[in-house]
Every structure is written in C-alpha cells, then in structure tokens.
Amino acid sequence: MKEFICTVCPRGCHLKVDENTLAVTGNSCARGVEYGRNEAVNPMRTLTSTIAIEGGIHRRLPVRTxxxxxKSKIFECMEIIHQCKEKSPVKAGQVIVENIAGTGANLIATRNM
Amino acid sequence: MFEYDLAVIGGGPAGLAAALSAYENGIQKIVILERDVELGGILNQCIHNGFGLHRFGEELTGPEYAQRFIDRLKDTAITVMLGTMVLELTSDKTITCVNKTEGLFTISAKAVILAMGCRERNRGPIGMPGDRGSGIFSAGCAQRYINIDGYMVGSRVVILGSGDIGLIMARRMTLEGAKVLAVAEIMPHSNGLNRNIVQCLNDFGIPLYLSHTVTEVVGRSRLEKVVISQVDSNFKPIPGTEKEFECDTLLLSVGLIPENELSRKAGVPIDPRTNGAVVYDDMQTETDGIFACGNVLHVHDLVDFVSAESEKAGRNAAEYIKNGCKPTDKTGAVVIQNGNGVSYTVPQKAVLSRVEKGLEIFFRVRQKSEKSVIEVKNNDRVIAAFKRDFLAPGEMEKITIPKKLLEGCEGTITVSVGGAK
Structure with missing residues (x-):
C-alpha cells in the first residue's frame, strides 16, 4: 500500500493505492483515482532550476524541462544542469540540453538574457 | 518636473497589468516606476512552475509569466523608468523619485496606482531568541541569492514556516545539493499548497514538524545549531520536546507584509486587517485618484488573481482620468465587513449604484471547513449564499454578488461562513 496526498484540488485527500490492483481509497472524486494511480506507477515532475550564464544582467539563467x-531522474538531470554554462544572449525557449538524461525532455531557458 | 496622466509605482505583476489595462482603456501618458534594474518583480526569482493556470490555462514559470506582460509593453507608449526609487508620494499625486540619470526629480500625475508589493517578515517581529550570527535569511532573500545572483547560501538547512516560499526553498536548496534537515511550522497545519507539500517536501523526504517553532539559535559568527520545540495550543513551547539540528543556515518563511510606507505618508487610510489600503469596488483608496492593487493591497497566493485585480484598478484609473479627475461620488457607499469565520474582505467599501454586473469580494476564511456556505447579509437580511465544498485560510476566496441581489442594500454588507463560530 502506498500513501499519497492528492494535489488535484485544495482539499488534499490522503489516498491509499494498492500496488498490485491499483485500487485507490481515500479519494473524494474520480480525479483522485487517476492521480493516485499515476503517482503509484510513474510519478512525473517538471524540473526547474538555473544554470550559469556569462555576459547577462544576472549570473544565473532560469531553465526548465x-x-x-x-521523478526518479531528477538528481541525474541536476548533475547535468550543474555542468551547463551559457553565454548571453539567450532567448526564452532556447534549448540548453536536448533529451536531458534520456528522458525525452529538452532543457530550455525560461527567459531572455 | 515630469507630467503624466497615470503613474504606476512598482513594475511587478500588479504594476504591469494595471499599466497595460489603463493604456488599453485609452490613457496614453503612463509611467511605470520600478526600483529594480528590470521589470517583473518577484516573478523573476520564482523560477518554479505553476503560474498562470487560471489565466493562460498552462503552467508557466515566474519569468515566463512576467514576460507575457512585458512583451505587451512593446506595442504601447508606456514609459518605463528602471532603477528608480520612489521616495515620497503626496495626496495631490506628486511623486518624488531618485535615479541615476535624473538624480532627484518629481512627477506630477492625474492618478496614481500603488503596486509596490510586499516584503518578508523577519526574525524581529516574531521575537526569535538566540545568537545573531550569519546564515539566517528570509526565504525570499535566499531565493534571490541562489536563483539570480548565483550564491549558494548554505549546506545544512532548517526552515521555519511552511508557507509556499518556505516549501519552494526546501526543494530548491535540496536540488542545489544542500541537506534540508527540517521544516518547522508553529501552526498545526501548513498554509502552503498541497502540491508544494507533496512536490517540495515529500518527494525529497524532508520532515515537516507541525506545531513546532525555533526556541534556540546558536552560533555567534556563523550559525551552528538550531533548536526547535513543540508548542501547545497557545503557541507556548513545551519543555522537554526540544530537537537539535546542527546546521549553517536558517531560512524564515514567516509571513509577508504589504509595503505601504509611501501610502501611509500620503495619508491613504490603511486597513489593519490586510495592512493594505482601504479600497472601494473600483480599487480606489479613500484618497481621490490613488488606486491600489496586488500584494500591496492584500497578500495573494496566486499571481493570476493579482493580474485580474490590477487590470480592474487600471481600467478604473483610466475612467477616473477620462472623467476629468472629478472626485468620485461616494454618497450611499456601503461598508463591507468580515463576519464569523472570515478574516478580511477586499474591497472594504462599495458604491452599489455603479456596480455593473455584480460586486466581486475577495476574502480569507479563518479555518478549514468542508461543505460550507458563504453567507452575505445586508444589515440583518441574508441577500446571497454561496456553497463551497472546501474552505482553507491558505486559499483566497472570491464571491460575485449579482447586481439584482444588491438592490435596496444600504449600510453594511457582511460576509461570513455559515455555521462557523
């Protein structure tokens, strides 16, 4: 049995998910079932961070996937992010790392600098 | 002396939305006064995603959300003065500023929008005991050092306060290689969004100590140790419940205070419930031609609502200017009060005769409840009721009372949670 706090709405139901049958209990609505199953099987997160930049108005450039x-790939991605360095100018949406850590996601800049 | 139709003090999300809205409603001569070197305000350091779900239907990061508004400035004649600090505002709408190119100068405006945002409460107002070495930061200050200036603030961290900024920083410090040992929260519940509890604490196994506060801070040059204790129902520390953490960093996320020094000095009346100006339904303060919006008015949890509120302020400031800056007729204005279970309302006053479709009221409840009814009374008569499945103090609530139901209302309108004591 895995336990999660549902984040679909502010109520924050405490869900219990059976790992074998994927039966969800503790939910108040159908959306909680879907959330609980995804969290139990394959939790996904958008990763946001910053990388070093030279020549910009600041020393850090914000980035995201x-x-x-x-979720299990977050720290592997952070190791790659720590090695990144860009030179100004960078455009918002510009790809910094393609297919980061083999996740299929690109790391992109989130502002112009 | 510069002359403008409208001066907007602050170039964060509130100021941007207000200025754009005033421009789109026909005002040409607008200036935004921003003390930082760029527009965007606090959004620039909020690099995490989750902004804009209501407004744009997608999850943007702070800089991306700000950029959507900054991009729209290009097609306008709005003047932006960066690196410009406003020193004084007077009730006749004369603004004294200072910047590198003009030195000390004044701006005269027909209308002013207050959009200065808020600042963080620090250790003083919460009476935190102990040594005063380095390594103690407000959470937003640490966020700026890490996300913009590129300085890591420490390696072993305790965080006091589980509001959203504290939670976001717990994750941020962890991703950057620090060990976050504990998040302590004096209340028996967190005021942060569930999503942040899950994605910022639970994802990284960071313990949250509810009903705990910092009772000892040790380290005269650099922070060495923080002691937290459990508190009783009166928030008094319980002896014998101390937990010690060896750490070099303590982050404080203990509340935000609207930054109203300029408003106070201009004589704008302030509501002690919100620490922001008293405003009417058109976002105008008690001082003619001075409007307020965003976190300087009341602390919001979602920037989407800041933008909407600020657009309303901009639109109404434009109307005020187009009508020749005549003092608004406030005769027969009703007073909007917080009743049982409600801690404040914005606006605090309303002129019902000019309400078009309905009267929007923002408020916060005092405690969590389920299947509740928001009750609106005019004097002792119930005029409207709104069902809510779930209410929590951390979530700002909004009701819109249809114009039809406001007919014949005078005196006082009270918003309360039905059944709450």
Whole structure:
C-alpha cells in the first residue's frame, strides 16, 4: 500500500493505492483515482532550476524541462544542469540540453538574457 | 518636473497589468516606476512552475509569466523608468523619485496606482531568541541569492514556516545539493499548497514538524545549531520536546507584509486587517485618484488573481482620468465587513449604484471547513449564499454578488461562513 496526498484540488485527500490492483481509497472524486494511480506507477515532475550564464544582467539563467520527467531522474538531470554554462544572449525557449538524461525532455531557458 | 496622466509605482505583476489595462482603456501618458534594474518583480526569482493556470490555462514559470506582460509593453507608449526609487508620494499625486540619470526629480500625475508589493517578515517581529550570527535569511532573500545572483547560501538547512516560499526553498536548496534537515511550522497545519507539500517536501523526504517553532539559535559568527520545540495550543513551547539540528543556515518563511510606507505618508487610510489600503469596488483608496492593487493591497497566493485585480484598478484609473479627475461620488457607499469565520474582505467599501454586473469580494476564511456556505447579509437580511465544498485560510476566496441581489442594500454588507463560530 502506498500513501499519497492528492494535489488535484485544495482539499488534499490522503489516498491509499494498492500496488498490485491499483485500487485507490481515500479519494473524494474520480480525479483522485487517476492521480493516485499515476503517482503509484510513474510519478512525473517538471524540473526547474538555473544554470550559469556569462555576459547577462544576472549570473544565473532560469531553465526548465519542456515536459514532465520521471521523478526518479531528477538528481541525474541536476548533475547535468550543474555542468551547463551559457553565454548571453539567450532567448526564452532556447534549448540548453536536448533529451536531458534520456528522458525525452529538452532543457530550455525560461527567459531572455 | 515630469507630467503624466497615470503613474504606476512598482513594475511587478500588479504594476504591469494595471499599466497595460489603463493604456488599453485609452490613457496614453503612463509611467511605470520600478526600483529594480528590470521589470517583473518577484516573478523573476520564482523560477518554479505553476503560474498562470487560471489565466493562460498552462503552467508557466515566474519569468515566463512576467514576460507575457512585458512583451505587451512593446506595442504601447508606456514609459518605463528602471532603477528608480520612489521616495515620497503626496495626496495631490506628486511623486518624488531618485535615479541615476535624473538624480532627484518629481512627477506630477492625474492618478496614481500603488503596486509596490510586499516584503518578508523577519526574525524581529516574531521575537526569535538566540545568537545573531550569519546564515539566517528570509526565504525570499535566499531565493534571490541562489536563483539570480548565483550564491549558494548554505549546506545544512532548517526552515521555519511552511508557507509556499518556505516549501519552494526546501526543494530548491535540496536540488542545489544542500541537506534540508527540517521544516518547522508553529501552526498545526501548513498554509502552503498541497502540491508544494507533496512536490517540495515529500518527494525529497524532508520532515515537516507541525506545531513546532525555533526556541534556540546558536552560533555567534556563523550559525551552528538550531533548536526547535513543540508548542501547545497557545503557541507556548513545551519543555522537554526540544530537537537539535546542527546546521549553517536558517531560512524564515514567516509571513509577508504589504509595503505601504509611501501610502501611509500620503495619508491613504490603511486597513489593519490586510495592512493594505482601504479600497472601494473600483480599487480606489479613500484618497481621490490613488488606486491600489496586488500584494500591496492584500497578500495573494496566486499571481493570476493579482493580474485580474490590477487590470480592474487600471481600467478604473483610466475612467477616473477620462472623467476629468472629478472626485468620485461616494454618497450611499456601503461598508463591507468580515463576519464569523472570515478574516478580511477586499474591497472594504462599495458604491452599489455603479456596480455593473455584480460586486466581486475577495476574502480569507479563518479555518478549514468542508461543505460550507458563504453567507452575505445586508444589515440583518441574508441577500446571497454561496456553497463551497472546501474552505482553507491558505486559499483566497472570491464571491460575485449579482447586481439584482444588491438592490435596496444600504449600510453594511457582511460576509461570513455559515455555521462557523
């Protein structure tokens, strides 16, 4: 049995998900079932961070993955992000790392600098 | 002396939306006064996603949300003065500023929109005991160092306060290689969004100590140790419940205060419930021609609502200017009060004769409840009721009372949670 707090709405139901049958209990609505199953099987997160930049008005450039990545890949992605360095100018949406850590997501800049 | 139709103080999300809205409603001579080197305000350091779900139907990061508004400025004649600090505002709408190119100068405006945002409460107002070494930051200050200036603030971290900024920083510090040992929260519940509890704490196994506060801070040059204790129902620390954490960093996420020094000095009346100006339904303060919106008016949890509120302020400021800056007729204005279970309302006053479709009221409830009814009374008569499945203090609520139901209302309108004591 895995336990999660549902984040679909502010109520925050405490869900219990059976790992074998994927039966969800503790939910108040149908959306909670879907959320609980996704969290149990393959939790995904959009990763946001910053990388070093030279020549910009600030020393850090904000970045994010352009789609959610598996939660288990977050720290692997952070190791790659720590090695990144860009030179100004950078455009918002510009790809910094393609297919980061084999997740299928690109790391993109989230502002012009 | 510069002359403008409208001066907007602050170039964050509130100021941007207000200025754009005033421009789109026919005002040409607008200036935005921003003390930072760029527009966007706090959004620039909020690099996480989740902004714009209501407004744009997608999850943007802070900089992306700000850029959507900044991009729209290009097609306008709005003047932006960056690196410009406003020193004083007077009730006749004269603004004293200072910047590098003009030195000390004044701006005269027909109308002013207050959009200065808020600042963080620090250790003083919460009476935190102990040594005063380095390593103690407000959470937003640490966020700026890490996300914009490129300085890591520490490696072993305790966070006091589980509001959203504290939770976001717990994740941010962890991603950057720090060990977050504990998040302590004096209340028996977190005021942060569930999503942040899950994605910022639970995802990384960071413990949240509810009903706990910091009772000892040790380290005269650099922070060495923080002690937290459990508190009783009166928030008094319970002896014997101390937990020690060896750490070099303590982040404080203990509340936000609207930054109203300029408003107070201009004589704009302030509501002690919100620490923001008293405003009418058109977002105008008690001082003619001075409007307020965003976090300087009341602290919001979602920027989407800041934008909407600020557009209303901009639109009404434009109307005020187009009508020749005549003092607004406030005769017969009703007073809007917070009743049982409600901690404040915005606006605090309304001129019902000019309400078009309905009267929008924002408020916060005092405690969590389910299957509740928001009751609106005019004097002792119930005029409207709104069902809510779930209410929580951390979520700002909004009701719109249809114009039809406001007919014949005078005196006081009270918003309360039905059944709450």
């Amino acid at each position: 352009d789609r959610p990545i598996p």
